[in-house]
Amino acid sequence: MDKFLTVDDLKVHFPTVDGVVKATDGLSFGLERGQTLGIVGESGSGKSVSSSAILGLHRGTNAQVSGEIRLDGTDLLKITDEEIRAMRGKEVAMIFQDPLSAMHPYYSVGNQIAEAYRVHNDATKKATRKRVIEMLELVGIPQPDRRVDDYPHQFSGGMRQRAMIAMALINDPSLVIADEPTTALDVTVQAQILDLLQKLQREFNTAIIIITHDLGVVAEMADDVLVMYAGRAVEYGPTKEILTHPEMPYTWGLLSSVPNLLADVNEKLIPIPGAPPSLLNPPPGCAFHPRCLHRDKVPGDLCETVLPELLPGVRGEGHLKRCHLTNPDSIYQEEVAR
Protein backbone atom coordinates (compact mmCIF):
# COMPACT_ATOMS: atom_id res chain seq x y z
CA MET A 1 0.00 0.00 0.00
CA ASP A 2 1.31 3.42 -0.95
CA LYS A 3 1.84 5.94 1.79
CA PHE A 4 0.62 9.53 1.40
CA LEU A 5 4.07 10.38 0.02
CA THR A 6 5.91 7.49 -1.63
CA VAL A 7 9.35 8.03 -3.14
CA ASP A 8 10.55 5.07 -5.15
CA ASP A 9 14.05 4.59 -6.60
CA LEU A 10 14.59 8.33 -7.01
CA LYS A 11 17.72 9.27 -8.91
CA VAL A 12 18.98 12.79 -9.50
CA HIS A 13 22.10 12.85 -11.65
CA PHE A 14 23.97 15.93 -12.89
CA PRO A 15 26.06 15.50 -16.02
CA THR A 16 29.15 17.73 -15.75
CA VAL A 17 32.30 18.12 -17.85
CA ASP A 18 34.12 15.85 -15.39
CA GLY A 19 31.47 13.12 -15.38
CA VAL A 20 28.08 12.42 -13.84
CA VAL A 21 27.44 13.58 -10.25
CA LYS A 22 25.05 11.02 -8.75
CA ALA A 23 23.66 13.28 -6.04
CA THR A 24 20.71 10.95 -5.35
CA ASP A 25 21.14 7.37 -6.41
CA GLY A 26 18.10 5.16 -5.84
CA LEU A 27 16.36 6.65 -2.83
CA SER A 28 13.07 5.18 -1.55
CA PHE A 29 10.95 6.21 1.41
CA GLY A 30 7.37 6.85 2.50
CA LEU A 31 5.57 9.28 4.75
CA GLU A 32 2.01 9.53 6.09
CA ARG A 33 0.08 12.73 6.87
CA GLY A 34 0.71 14.01 10.37
CA GLN A 35 4.07 12.20 10.48
CA THR A 36 7.63 13.52 10.35
CA LEU A 37 10.58 12.02 8.52
CA GLY A 38 14.07 13.21 9.47
CA ILE A 39 16.77 13.05 6.79
CA VAL A 40 20.30 13.23 8.19
CA GLY A 41 23.77 12.97 6.73
CA GLU A 42 26.94 14.97 6.26
CA SER A 43 27.24 17.92 3.94
CA GLY A 44 26.98 16.89 0.29
CA SER A 45 25.21 13.56 0.92
CA GLY A 46 22.28 14.56 -1.29
CA LYS A 47 19.67 15.66 1.22
CA SER A 48 18.69 18.96 -0.41
CA VAL A 49 18.93 17.66 -3.98
CA SER A 50 16.58 14.78 -3.11
CA SER A 51 13.96 16.95 -1.44
CA SER A 52 14.15 19.61 -4.17
CA ALA A 53 13.09 16.86 -6.59
CA ILE A 54 9.77 16.55 -4.74
CA LEU A 55 9.07 20.22 -5.50
CA GLY A 56 10.17 19.78 -9.12
CA LEU A 57 12.97 22.29 -8.63
CA HIS A 58 15.28 20.43 -11.04
CA ARG A 59 12.91 20.99 -13.96
CA GLY A 60 14.39 23.14 -16.67
CA THR A 61 17.94 22.35 -15.51
CA ASN A 62 20.36 19.76 -16.87
CA ALA A 63 19.55 17.35 -14.01
CA GLN A 64 18.45 13.83 -14.98
CA VAL A 65 15.66 12.82 -12.62
CA SER A 66 14.11 9.33 -12.62
CA GLY A 67 12.05 7.06 -10.37
CA GLU A 68 8.67 7.90 -8.86
CA ILE A 69 7.45 10.50 -6.37
CA ARG A 70 3.79 9.86 -5.62
CA LEU A 71 1.91 12.36 -3.49
CA ASP A 72 -1.59 11.19 -2.66
CA GLY A 73 -1.41 8.94 -5.74
CA THR A 74 -0.15 11.57 -8.23
CA ASP A 75 3.31 10.95 -9.70
CA LEU A 76 4.99 14.35 -9.38
CA LEU A 77 7.64 13.42 -11.93
CA LYS A 78 4.98 12.80 -14.60
CA ILE A 79 2.79 15.90 -14.29
CA THR A 80 3.31 19.01 -16.43
CA ASP A 81 5.35 22.05 -15.40
CA GLU A 82 2.11 23.98 -15.01
CA GLU A 83 0.64 21.31 -12.74
CA ILE A 84 3.73 21.18 -10.53
CA ARG A 85 3.73 24.98 -10.26
CA ALA A 86 0.12 24.84 -9.11
CA MET A 87 1.07 22.31 -6.40
CA ARG A 88 4.21 24.11 -5.27
CA GLY A 89 3.38 26.25 -2.28
CA LYS A 90 -0.16 24.87 -2.17
CA GLU A 91 0.22 21.10 -1.70
CA VAL A 92 3.95 21.04 -0.97
CA ALA A 93 5.83 23.90 0.66
CA MET A 94 9.43 24.42 1.61
CA ILE A 95 11.06 26.15 4.57
CA PHE A 96 14.63 27.10 3.80
CA GLN A 97 17.66 27.27 6.05
CA ASP A 98 18.32 30.94 5.60
CA PRO A 99 15.19 33.09 5.56
CA LEU A 100 17.17 36.25 4.84
CA SER A 101 18.24 34.91 1.46
CA ALA A 102 14.82 33.34 0.80
CA MET A 103 13.05 36.66 1.44
CA HIS A 104 13.39 39.68 -0.78
CA PRO A 105 14.92 42.64 1.09
CA TYR A 106 12.88 45.28 -0.82
CA TYR A 107 9.40 43.96 -0.01
CA SER A 108 7.75 43.93 3.37
CA VAL A 109 7.38 40.58 5.12
CA GLY A 110 3.59 40.92 4.88
CA ASN A 111 3.69 41.57 1.15
CA GLN A 112 5.80 38.50 0.52
CA ILE A 113 3.51 36.24 2.53
CA ALA A 114 0.50 37.84 0.81
CA GLU A 115 2.05 37.06 -2.57
CA ALA A 116 2.43 33.38 -1.61
CA TYR A 117 -1.28 33.37 -0.72
CA ARG A 118 -2.59 35.23 -3.74
CA VAL A 119 -0.78 32.94 -6.19
CA HIS A 120 -3.14 30.18 -5.12
CA ASN A 121 -6.22 32.08 -3.92
CA ASP A 122 -8.53 34.55 -5.55
CA ALA A 123 -8.78 36.86 -2.54
CA THR A 124 -9.19 40.60 -2.16
CA LYS A 125 -6.31 42.69 -0.81
CA LYS A 126 -8.19 43.24 2.42
CA ALA A 127 -9.00 39.56 2.96
CA THR A 128 -5.41 38.62 2.11
CA ARG A 129 -3.99 41.09 4.62
CA LYS A 130 -6.32 39.73 7.29
CA ARG A 131 -5.19 36.19 6.52
CA VAL A 132 -1.49 37.20 6.62
CA ILE A 133 -1.93 38.87 10.00
CA GLU A 134 -3.71 35.76 11.30
CA MET A 135 -0.82 33.60 10.13
CA LEU A 136 1.79 35.91 11.71
CA GLU A 137 -0.14 35.71 14.95
CA LEU A 138 -0.33 31.92 14.70
CA VAL A 139 3.45 31.62 14.38
CA GLY A 140 3.96 33.89 17.38
CA ILE A 141 4.95 37.27 15.89
CA PRO A 142 4.09 39.94 18.49
CA GLN A 143 1.81 42.79 17.34
CA PRO A 144 1.28 41.13 13.95
CA ASP A 145 -1.01 43.93 12.70
CA ARG A 146 1.95 46.33 12.95
CA ARG A 147 4.86 44.03 12.19
CA VAL A 148 3.19 42.89 8.96
CA ASP A 149 4.55 46.04 7.28
CA ASP A 150 8.15 45.54 8.48
CA TYR A 151 10.93 44.59 6.09
CA PRO A 152 12.89 41.35 6.59
CA HIS A 153 15.91 43.16 8.08
CA GLN A 154 13.66 44.59 10.80
CA PHE A 155 12.89 41.05 12.02
CA SER A 156 15.25 39.05 14.24
CA GLY A 157 16.55 35.72 12.89
CA GLY A 158 13.98 33.76 14.89
CA MET A 159 11.14 36.05 13.73
CA ARG A 160 12.22 35.69 10.10
CA GLN A 161 12.15 31.92 10.49
CA ARG A 162 8.65 32.20 11.99
CA ALA A 163 7.61 34.40 9.06
CA MET A 164 8.99 31.78 6.65
CA ILE A 165 6.90 29.16 8.40
CA ALA A 166 3.84 31.42 8.09
CA MET A 167 4.57 31.78 4.37
CA ALA A 168 5.02 28.01 3.94
CA LEU A 169 1.82 27.17 5.81
CA ILE A 170 -0.52 29.92 4.60
CA ASN A 171 -2.02 27.68 1.91
CA ASP A 172 -2.37 24.75 4.30
CA PRO A 173 -0.02 22.41 2.40
CA SER A 174 -0.25 18.68 3.05
CA LEU A 175 3.54 18.26 2.90
CA VAL A 176 6.18 20.65 4.26
CA ILE A 177 9.88 20.18 3.58
CA ALA A 178 12.03 21.99 6.14
CA ASP A 179 15.66 22.10 4.99
CA GLU A 180 17.85 22.85 8.03
CA PRO A 181 15.16 25.19 9.38
CA THR A 182 16.92 26.00 12.64
CA THR A 183 20.64 25.75 11.88
CA ALA A 184 21.12 29.52 11.85
CA LEU A 185 19.34 30.04 15.18
CA ASP A 186 20.49 29.86 18.78
CA VAL A 187 19.35 26.84 20.75
CA THR A 188 16.47 28.42 22.66
CA VAL A 189 14.96 29.93 19.52
CA GLN A 190 15.60 26.63 17.77
CA ALA A 191 13.56 24.79 20.40
CA GLN A 192 10.71 27.32 20.04
CA ILE A 193 10.66 26.93 16.26
CA LEU A 194 10.60 23.13 16.51
CA ASP A 195 7.76 23.34 19.05
CA LEU A 196 5.89 25.65 16.71
CA LEU A 197 6.30 23.28 13.77
CA GLN A 198 5.02 20.39 15.87
CA LYS A 199 2.04 22.41 17.09
CA LEU A 200 1.12 23.45 13.56
CA GLN A 201 1.60 19.88 12.34
CA ARG A 202 -0.93 18.64 14.89
CA GLU A 203 -3.34 21.39 13.91
CA PHE A 204 -3.11 20.89 10.13
CA ASN A 205 -2.16 17.18 10.01
CA THR A 206 0.82 18.08 7.82
CA ALA A 207 3.43 15.57 6.70
CA ILE A 208 6.89 17.01 7.40
CA ILE A 209 10.31 16.15 6.03
CA ILE A 210 12.95 17.74 8.20
CA ILE A 211 16.49 17.84 6.86
CA THR A 212 19.14 18.33 9.50
CA HIS A 213 22.69 17.67 10.63
CA ASP A 214 21.44 17.54 14.18
CA LEU A 215 20.46 14.17 15.63
CA GLY A 216 18.95 16.04 18.58
CA VAL A 217 16.42 17.59 16.19
CA VAL A 218 15.67 14.13 14.79
CA ALA A 219 15.17 12.67 18.26
CA GLU A 220 12.80 15.52 19.15
CA MET A 221 10.79 15.74 15.93
CA ALA A 222 10.95 12.71 13.69
CA ASP A 223 8.82 9.54 13.73
CA ASP A 224 11.16 7.94 11.17
CA VAL A 225 14.72 8.72 10.24
CA LEU A 226 16.62 8.18 7.01
CA VAL A 227 20.40 8.37 7.15
CA MET A 228 22.00 9.34 3.83
CA TYR A 229 25.55 8.71 2.70
CA ALA A 230 26.90 9.50 -0.76
CA GLY A 231 23.47 9.88 -2.36
CA ARG A 232 21.97 6.71 -0.89
CA ALA A 233 20.00 5.66 2.18
CA VAL A 234 22.29 3.68 4.46
CA GLU A 235 19.89 3.25 7.37
CA TYR A 236 16.13 3.87 7.61
CA GLY A 237 13.43 3.12 10.15
CA PRO A 238 11.56 4.33 13.23
CA THR A 239 13.59 7.01 15.01
CA LYS A 240 13.57 5.36 18.43
CA GLU A 241 14.75 2.08 16.98
CA ILE A 242 17.50 3.64 14.84
CA LEU A 243 18.80 5.85 17.64
CA THR A 244 18.92 3.04 20.20
CA HIS A 245 19.95 0.09 17.97
CA PRO A 246 21.74 1.51 14.94
CA GLU A 247 23.19 -1.19 12.70
CA MET A 248 25.32 0.76 10.23
CA PRO A 249 28.79 2.05 11.20
CA TYR A 250 28.16 5.43 9.57
CA THR A 251 25.17 5.98 11.88
CA TRP A 252 27.37 4.89 14.78
CA GLY A 253 29.83 7.59 13.75
CA LEU A 254 27.10 10.24 13.63
CA LEU A 255 25.89 9.23 17.09
CA SER A 256 29.41 9.17 18.57
CA SER A 257 30.09 12.68 17.34
CA VAL A 258 27.08 14.15 19.20
CA PRO A 259 27.82 15.80 22.56
CA ASN A 260 26.05 14.18 25.50
CA LEU A 261 25.24 16.79 28.16
CA LEU A 262 24.94 14.16 30.87
CA ALA A 263 28.29 12.54 30.10
CA ASP A 264 31.53 13.05 31.99
CA VAL A 265 33.04 16.38 30.90
CA ASN A 266 36.30 14.57 30.12
CA GLU A 267 34.55 12.21 27.71
CA LYS A 268 35.84 12.87 24.19
CA LEU A 269 33.63 13.17 21.14
CA ILE A 270 34.69 10.77 18.44
CA PRO A 271 34.54 12.40 15.01
CA ILE A 272 34.15 10.22 11.92
CA PRO A 273 37.63 9.96 10.36
CA GLY A 274 38.17 11.27 6.83
CA ALA A 275 35.83 13.31 4.67
CA PRO A 276 32.64 12.56 2.72
CA PRO A 277 33.39 11.21 -0.78
CA SER A 278 33.03 13.05 -4.05
CA LEU A 279 29.79 12.02 -5.72
CA LEU A 280 31.56 12.19 -9.06
CA ASN A 281 33.70 9.15 -8.22
CA PRO A 282 32.36 7.54 -5.06
CA PRO A 283 34.39 4.62 -3.67
CA PRO A 284 33.41 1.18 -5.07
CA GLY A 285 31.61 -1.35 -2.87
CA CYS A 286 30.27 0.29 0.28
CA ALA A 287 30.90 4.01 -0.28
CA PHE A 288 31.69 4.38 3.42
CA HIS A 289 34.47 1.75 3.42
CA PRO A 290 37.50 4.12 3.33
CA ARG A 291 36.27 5.64 6.62
CA CYS A 292 34.79 2.57 8.27
CA LEU A 293 36.44 1.30 11.47
CA HIS A 294 34.61 -2.05 11.30
CA ARG A 295 35.25 -3.33 7.80
CA ASP A 296 37.86 -5.83 9.11
CA LYS A 297 34.91 -7.72 10.66
CA VAL A 298 33.54 -8.51 7.20
CA PRO A 299 35.19 -11.46 5.45
CA GLY A 300 37.28 -10.98 2.30
CA ASP A 301 37.03 -7.75 0.32
CA LEU A 302 33.22 -7.54 0.29
CA CYS A 303 33.19 -3.99 1.72
CA GLU A 304 35.63 -2.75 -0.94
CA THR A 305 33.96 -4.47 -3.90
CA VAL A 306 30.25 -5.15 -3.34
CA LEU A 307 27.65 -2.45 -2.68
CA PRO A 308 25.51 -3.75 0.21
CA GLU A 309 21.77 -3.70 -0.46
CA LEU A 310 19.39 -1.83 1.82
CA LEU A 311 17.89 -4.79 3.70
CA PRO A 312 15.98 -5.44 6.94
CA GLY A 313 18.34 -5.38 9.91
CA VAL A 314 18.77 -8.11 12.50
CA ARG A 315 16.05 -6.68 14.77
CA GLY A 316 13.13 -6.61 12.36
CA GLU A 317 11.48 -5.76 9.09
CA GLY A 318 10.91 -2.05 9.68
CA HIS A 319 14.60 -1.31 10.22
CA LEU A 320 16.61 -1.18 7.00
CA LYS A 321 20.38 -0.93 6.78
CA ARG A 322 22.99 -1.05 4.04
CA CYS A 323 25.97 -2.94 5.50
CA HIS A 324 27.67 -6.34 5.19
CA LEU A 325 28.10 -6.85 8.95
CA THR A 326 26.09 -9.88 10.13
CA ASN A 327 26.04 -9.08 13.88
CA PRO A 328 25.90 -5.26 13.97
CA ASP A 329 23.68 -5.05 17.05
CA SER A 330 26.13 -6.93 19.27
CA ILE A 331 29.13 -4.99 17.90
CA TYR A 332 27.28 -1.74 18.62
CA GLN A 333 26.32 -2.72 22.15
CA GLU A 334 29.74 -4.19 23.03
CA GLU A 335 32.16 -1.87 21.25
CA VAL A 336 30.49 1.37 20.26
CA ALA A 337 27.75 2.26 22.76
CA ARG A 338 30.23 1.93 25.64
Ligand SMILES: Nc1ncnc2c1ncn2[C@@H]1O[C@H](COP(=O)(O)OP(=O)(O)OP(=O)(O)O)[C@@H](O)[C@H]1O
Ligand atom coordinates in the same frame (compact mmCIF):
# COMPACT_ATOMS: atom_id res chain seq x y z
N1 LIG B 1 23.42 21.53 -10.19
C1 LIG B 1 24.35 20.69 -9.74
N2 LIG B 1 25.33 20.24 -10.55
C2 LIG B 1 26.28 19.38 -10.11
N3 LIG B 1 26.32 18.91 -8.85
C3 LIG B 1 25.39 19.31 -8.00
C4 LIG B 1 24.34 20.23 -8.37
N4 LIG B 1 23.55 20.47 -7.30
C5 LIG B 1 24.07 19.74 -6.29
N5 LIG B 1 25.16 19.05 -6.70
C6 LIG B 1 25.98 18.14 -5.90
O1 LIG B 1 25.13 17.15 -5.34
C7 LIG B 1 25.62 16.74 -4.07
C8 LIG B 1 24.54 16.76 -3.04
O2 LIG B 1 24.18 18.10 -2.75
P1 LIG B 1 23.10 18.51 -1.67
O3 LIG B 1 22.92 19.97 -1.78
O4 LIG B 1 21.89 17.66 -1.81
O5 LIG B 1 23.84 18.13 -0.31
P2 LIG B 1 23.25 18.22 1.16
O6 LIG B 1 23.23 16.82 1.69
O7 LIG B 1 21.99 18.98 1.19
O8 LIG B 1 24.44 19.02 1.90
P3 LIG B 1 24.37 20.22 2.99
O9 LIG B 1 24.21 19.51 4.30
O10 LIG B 1 25.70 20.87 2.86
O11 LIG B 1 23.23 21.12 2.65
C9 LIG B 1 26.79 17.66 -3.75
O12 LIG B 1 27.97 16.96 -4.02
C10 LIG B 1 26.61 18.81 -4.70
O13 LIG B 1 27.85 19.37 -5.04
Ligand code: SF4
Ligand atom coordinates in the same frame (compact mmCIF):
# COMPACT_ATOMS: atom_id res chain seq x y z
S1 SF4 C 1 29.59 -2.55 4.53
FE1 SF4 C 1 31.63 -2.73 5.40
S2 SF4 C 1 32.58 -0.73 5.05
FE2 SF4 C 1 30.37 -0.47 4.77
S3 SF4 C 1 29.64 0.19 6.76
FE3 SF4 C 1 29.41 -2.05 6.70
S4 SF4 C 1 31.30 -2.83 7.59
FE4 SF4 C 1 31.69 -0.69 7.09
Ligand SMILES: [Mg+2]
Ligand atom coordinates in the same frame (compact mmCIF):
# COMPACT_ATOMS: atom_id res chain seq x y z
MG1 LIG D 1 21.48 20.87 1.90
